Amino acid sequence: MSEITAIRGMNDILPGxxxxxxxxxxxxxxxxxxxxxxxxxxxVVEKTALFKRSIGxxxxxxxxxxxxxxxxxxxxxxxxxEGTAGCVRAAIQQGLxxxxxxxxxxxxxxxxxxxxxGRQRQFHQTGVESFGVATPDMDAELILLCATLWRQLGxxxxxxxxxxxxxxxxxxxxxxxxxxxxxxVRVELLDExxxxxLHTNPLRxxxxxxxxxxxxxxxxxxxxxxxxxxxxxxxxxxCELLQAAGVNYVVNRRLVRGxxxxxxxxxxxxxxxxxAQGTVCAGGRYDGLVxxxxxxxxxxxxxxxxxxxxVLLLMERGEAPAAPAxxxxxxxxxxxxxxxxxxxxxxxxxxxxxxxxxxxxGGGSFxxxxxxxxxxxxxxxxxxxxxxxxxxxxxxKSLRASEGERAAQVTVALRDxxxxxxxxxxx
RNA sequence: GUGGCCGUAGCUCAACAGGUAGAGCACCGGAUUGUGACUCCGGAGGUAGCGGGUUCAAGACCCGUCGGCCACCCCA
Numbered sequence: 001m002s003e004i005t006a007i008r009g010m011n012d013i014l015p016g017x018x019x020x021x022x023x024x025x026x027x028x029x030x031x032x033x034x035x036x037x038x039x040x041x042x043x044v045v046e047k048t049a050l051f052k053r054s055i056g057x058x059x060x061x062x063x064x065x066x067x068x069x070x071x072x073x074x075x076x077x078x079x080x081x082e083g084t085a086g087c088v089r090a091a092i093q094q095g096l097x098x099x100x101x102x103x104x105x106x107x108x109x110x111x112x113x114x115x116x117x118g119r120q121r122q123f124h125q126t127g128v129e130s131f132g133v134a135t136p137d138m139d140a141e142l143i144l145l146c147a148t149l150w151r152q153l154g155x156x157x158x159x160x161x162x163x164x165x166x167x168x169x170x171x172x173x174x175x176x177x178x179x180x181x182x183x184x185v186r187v188e189l190l191d192e193x194x195x196x197x198l199h200t201n202p203l204r205x206x207x208x209x210x211x212x213x214x215x216x217x218x219x220x221x222x223x224x225x226x227x228x229x230x231x232x233x234x235x236x237x238x239c240e241l242l243q244a245a246g247v248n249y250v251v252n253r254r255l256v257r258g259x260x261x262x263x264x265x266x267x268x269x270x271x272x273x274x275x276a277q278g279t280v281c282a283g284g285r286y287d288g289l290v291x292x293x294x295x296x297x298x299x300x301x302x303x304x305x306x307x308x309x310x311v312l313l314l315m316e317r318g319e320a321p322a323a324p325a326x327x328x329x330x331x332x333x334x335x336x337x338x339x340x341x342x343x344x345x346x347x348x349x350x351x352x353x354x355x356x357x358x359x360x361x362g363g364g365s366f367x368x369x370x371x372x373x374x375x376x377x378x379x380x381x382x383x384x385x386x387x388x389x390x391x392x393x394x395x396x397k398s399l400r401a402s403e404g405e406r407a408a409q410v411t412v413a414l415r416d417x418x419x420x421x422x423x424x425x426x427x
Numbered sequence: 428g429u430g431g432c433c434g435u436a437g438c439u440c441a442a443c444a445g446g447u448a449g450a451g452c453a454c455c456g457g458a459u460u461g462u463g464a465c466u467c468c469g470g471a472g473g474u475a476g477c478g479g480g481u482u483c484a485a486g487a488c489c490c491g492u493c494g495g496c497c498a499c500c501c502c503a
Binding site: 059065119123124209277305306399 | 428429455456461462463464494495496497498499500501502503
């Protein structure tokens with residue numbers, strides 16, 4: 001019988017890695033909290049129409065990357081490929097948009113892509129969305145919040161902030177027309193993928209990795225020249241605010257977004273330390289989306305960070321915390337010893353809940369239990385044997401003593417267990 | 428969807444002009460009756476991803492298939 005394995009691109013996150021994940025999640029939640037953002041929890045499955053309407057029908061995500069299926073009722077459902085659509089849907093449906101909202105969410109997203117480094121089919125994003133504020137101080141806040149997070153995680157010096165404004169929908173439409181017109185007479189100079197994109201999503205040609213295509217674009221129209229006055233002024237103000245806050249950035253006039261709903265400010269935090277998938281966090285303004293999904297027109301801006309990519313970065317740069325060590329391992333040989341040890345350990349956990357205490361299970365000789373104690377990585381072994389049971393005492397043995405103080409071991413009365421253990425751990 | 432590399436014990440990997448597989452780590456047991464790590468001794472564990480083909484003989488060669496990694500693409 002063949003082994004049942006996980007679905008391709010949907011990975012297990014193993015015990016050795018969860019400490020890093022928890023550290024990352026805690027850090028993010030703390031920073032977001034300090035900026036006054038509230039968590040919102042959203043379904044993993046939404047109606048397919050939500051994503052078609054928000055992300056855009058002709059995007060790669062909607063065309064070939066969504067996990068879409070009919071439920072038992074025959075309605076089309078989709079595992080969320082990103083979080084903004086669901087968050088906007090909830091904000092509208094639950095009537096949250098009467099006042100400005102600062103929200104965040106976290107969880108798995110699903111896209112049917114070919115897995116590679118920093119890219120899987122089930123991946124995790126933490127998203128931040130702000131509703132109801134149209135001015136660029138909000139854009140600055142969002143970016144600043146990210147910068148603070150990178151600083152706390154020790155990742156500032158490997159992150160670069162790329163910034164652009166893609167203007168209003170009208171400006172973009174005009175630019176798009178100009179770009180297509182320019183490129184159409186130079187089709188044969190473009191790489192194959194860009195030729196295809198000329199008909200599907202011409203703006204994406206801007207971030208082609210092909211050198212010759214980039215050379216052709218150098219001669220073409222610039223998005224900057226098509227920006228409406230408001231977008232231009234907002235962008236200038238955003239730059240000003242970022243400078244005032246001491247955030248470094250690079251203006252990249254060819255930075256665009258893969259999803260249709262963005263306008264004005266777009267940004268990406270990228271790193272060179274992750275191989276091809278260097279975008280760690282990306283976002284932008286989407287002032288039209290709420291109305292597009294049936295809500296009252298509400299300006300909004302948001303971004304999402306790729307958790308797997310951040311975890312990879314933390315690990316590669318040695319910023320990932322080690323898994324917490326076991327403090328004490330309880331060795332108990334014999335039936336009576338086990339009873340006494342169990343009781344004392346429970347009491348100890350109640351007194352010192354922050355300690356990580358493993359009670360040996362599975363029987364075995366004294367020697368084998370000691371081996372397990374050592375392998376567990378515990379700093380101290382708490383030993384109950386016949387002698388201890390008879391004397392109502394316990395042996396506290398330090399397992400990580402340095403050469404000079406090895407064999408450090410004391411047998412004390414049960415009532416002194418807590419203080420003796422704490423003293424041993426303080427070493 | 429396209430391309431490159433890869434698929435041998437739980438893990439990391441060997442070997443050999445094609446002749447029925449090996450190391451290190453991990454695991455289990457022992458080296459004085461209640462003391463781990465270091466050392467020594469012993470043990471268990473693989474129908475070589477799967478399916479075909481070539482051959483007297485294939486883990487090694489060929490084809491297919493599945494899976495992994497990386498890149499393209501896409502994107503967080």
